[in-house]
Amino acid sequence: MAGPIMAVLLFFLVLPIVMIIVVSFWRATEFSIIPAFVWENYEFLFGSNVTYRVFFNTFKYAAITWVFTLTIGFTVAYFLAFHVRSLTWQIVLFLLCTIPFWTSNIIRMISWIPFLGRNGIANSTLLSWGVIDEPLEWLLFSDFAVILAFVHLYTLFMVVPIFNTMMRIDKSLIEAARDAGASGAQILWNVIIPLTKPGIMIGTIFVVTLVMGDFITVRFMSGSQSANVGRLISNDIALLAYPSASATAVVLLLTVLIVIGILLRFVDIRKEL
Amino acid sequence: MDAAHKDLELVAVTKRYGATTAVDAISHKFRPGGYACLLGPSGCGKSSTLRMIAGHESVTEGAVLLGGSDISRLPPAKRGTAMMFQNYALFPHLSVADNVAFSLKMRGVDKAARLKSAGEMLELVDLSALSDRLPDQLSGGQQQRVALARALITRPEVLLLDEPLSALDPFLRIRMRGELRNLQQELGISFIHVTHGQDEALALADEIVVMNNAVIEQAGAARDVFNAPRTAFVAQFIGGHNVVALPEGHFAIRTDAVGIAQAGTGTLQGNILGVEYQGAHVSVSARIAGDQEISAMIPEGAFFANPFNPGDQVGLIWDKNNLHKLTA
Numbered sequence: 120m121a122g123p124i125m126a127v128l129l130f131f132l133v134l135p136i137v138m139i140i141v142v143s144f145w146r147a148t149e150f151s152i153i154p155a156f157v158w159e160n161y162e163f164l165f166g167s168n169v170t171y172r173v174f175f176n177t178f179k180y181a182a183i184t185w186v187f188t189l190t191i192g193f194t195v196a197y198f199l200a201f202h203v204r205s206l207t208w209q210i211v212l213f214l215l216c217t218i219p220f221w222t223s224n225i226i227r228m229i230s231w232i233p234f235l236g237r238n239g240i241a242n243s244t245l246l247s248w249g250v251i252d253e254p255l256e257w258l259l260f261s262d263f264a265v266i267l268a269f270v271h272l273y274t275l276f277m278v279v280p281i282f283n284t285m286m287r288i289d290k291s292l293i294e295a296a297r298d299a300g301a302s303g304a305q306i307l308w309n310v311i312i313p314l315t316k317p318g319i320m321i322g323t324i325f326v327v328t329l330v331m332g333d334f335i336t337v338r339f340m341s342g343s344q345s346a347n348v349g350r351l352i353s354n355d356i357a358l359l360a361y362p363s364a365s366a367t368a369v370v371l372l373l374t375v376l377i378v379i380g381i382l383l384r385f386v387d388i389r390k391e392l
Numbered sequence: 393m394d395a396a397h398k399d400l401e402l403v404a405v406t407k408r409y410g411a412t413t414a415v416d417a418i419s420h421k422f423r424p425g426g427y428a429c430l431l432g433p434s435g436c437g438k439s440s441t442l443r444m445i446a447g448h449e450s451v452t453e454g455a456v457l458l459g460g461s462d463i464s465r466l467p468p469a470k471r472g473t474a475m476m477f478q479n480y481a482l483f484p485h486l487s488v489a490d491n492v493a494f495s496l497k498m499r500g501v502d503k504a505a506r507l508k509s510a511g512e513m514l515e516l517v518d519l520s521a522l523s524d525r526l527p528d529q530l531s532g533g534q535q536q537r538v539a540l541a542r543a544l545i546t547r548p549e550v551l552l553l554d555e556p557l558s559a560l561d562p563f564l565r566i567r568m569r570g571e572l573r574n575l576q577q578e579l580g581i582s583f584i585h586v587t588h589g590q591d592e593a594l595a596l597a598d599e600i601v602v603m604n605n606a607v608i609e610q611a612g613a614a615r616d617v618f619n620a621p622r623t624a625f626v627a628q629f630i631g632g633h634n635v636v637a638l639p640e641g642h643f644a645i646r647t648d649a650v651g652i653a654q655a656g657t658g659t660l661q662g663n664i665l666g667v668e669y670q671g672a673h674v675s676v677s678a679r680i681a682g683d684q685e686i687s688a689m690i691p692e693g694a695f696f697a698n699p700f701n702p703g704d705q706v707g708l709i710w711d712k713n714n715l716h717k718l719t720a
Contacts, residue, residue, distance in 0.1 A: 291481040294475075295477055297467070298495075302498075305498050309498075
């Protein structure tokens with residue numbers, strides 16, 4: 120049983136990663152790539168101020184996006200699991216949540232541009248209502264736009280695992296809590312949130328890895344004014360600087376693995392799998 | 393605990409779900425400080441009744457009185473009732489002690505005080521040694537005791553138990569029902585226990601309330617209900633009875649009051665359908681005129697002194713005084 124799966128994993132997961140690690144030690148000049156074992160790519164990476172700023176930016180996007188996707192995702196999942204009584208409606212509303220996924224990420228992202236732009240729908244509406252006197256510049260090509268797009272793209276990755284965990288909570292636990300005199304907020308804090316932790320954790324891993332590995336959203340929505348690690352790598356690739364891109368990728372991979380390792384320390388998700 | 397018992401009374405309590413009536417205007421006054429069983433087949437409304445008393449189901453019409461005041465609009469925790477759930481509903485993420493102390497935590501009792509009370513409750517149910525375990529690490533019987541301790545820590549006037557023994561294996565069920573009974577006597581508070589098992593109800597209850605089709609068929613002391621079932625349904629459901637249609641009307645007769653004799657003698661003639669050895673008794677079923685089936689519990693010694701086989705023609709005998717007239 121395990122054989123074919125191991126073969127697939129070996130070929131499509133382990134081998135590429137090994138290749139990236141190997142290439143990260145190669146040497147590159149402006150016009151050639153030379154197999155070698157040198158640390159200069161890493162030295163350059165860790166010696167550059169840009170690296171730290173970009174990594175900081177990546178963490179910032181991940182953290183802010185996490186806060187918003189968690190808040191929205193938890194609320195949506197809570198509504199679906201505990202307020203919508205009939206299974207039919209739960210399924211209908213749940214499928215409704217997935218409809219945006221019928222189009223590609225990039226299309227959903229780009230569709231924000233005419234909405235948020237200087238003469239876009241948002242600005243013209245606010246202008247016509249008299250809320251603002253001149254168009255808001257920070258709506259598009261800004262960190263605001265980047266995070267808005269991330270939240271839009273990835274909230275469902277929070278909703279699904281949290282909803283799934285919530286549906287497994289025995290409804291009689293809620294009654295037992297109410298029988299013990301717990302108020303709605305107390306039930307949420309003492310029963311639902313602790314029991315939903317594994318789902319929150321899985322959603323967190325999805326969102327954090329997706330945001331930290333992203334490059335296209337940042338590029339489009341910031342109008343190339345902000346950078347994250349993914350863009351660093353994609354720029355290197357555009358310049359055919361594969362060794363440098365590989366070194367950055369290895370550092371990013373390790374960073375994400377450390378983050379996930381820390382997250383898994385807090386919550387045991389094995390029961391969910 | 394509290395010596396002055398408050399009476400629990402149902403006044404024309406009704407529960408409707410849309411067009412269906414789950415509980416139809418039932419009225420009953422429970423004996424204070426007693427052990428009452430709500431007995432009936434599934435879907436008869438017994439669980440809905442319990443949940444209405446607990447406050448986990450709204451009362452469509454009528455009132456639930458505890459100590460003379462209507463509690464039917466109060467939230468569950470303000471009623472003076474506590475509920476033990478069918479699958480115990482223990483919080484899987486909390487230790488045994490924290491489960492028991494949960495309601496005190498909700499009231500803002502500080503940690504030391506609530507764990508001390510929880511410890512006392514756990515002592516009552518003999519589980520002090522396991523207070524740090526998680527519910528997953530307990531057996532069914534232990535989980536049930538935790539659920540009991542958790543329900544009792546609020547010092548309720550009435551403890552409501554929703555099929556508390558159904559999740560246990562038969563051996564444990566018999567042991568736990570003994571423990572429930574002892575606990576009730578020790579605490580002296582009213583227990584209301586929902587069950588579909590007549591043996592459980594007979595073993596436990598001071599008072600049995602038999603429900604069927606959303607109404608109370610009969611209520612009374614366990615012996616009274618067993619010996620004087622009012623309706624054919626009660627006679628059949630409580631077990632140990634035959635219901636026979638005779639020219640004078642419908643009668644119930646206990647299976648151990650029916651004897652068998654040679655064909656031609658006895659009150660009625662029958663044809664033996666089956667013989668089942670049950671240890672102390674032998675259960676004999678016979679078909680009589682009018683395609684009715686009668687079963688007789690014959691003491692083992694008496695049966696084998698004069699055995700019969702399926703297909704034999706026999707006479708069924710009983711004392712006319714043991715025939716109990718049914719009203720419906």
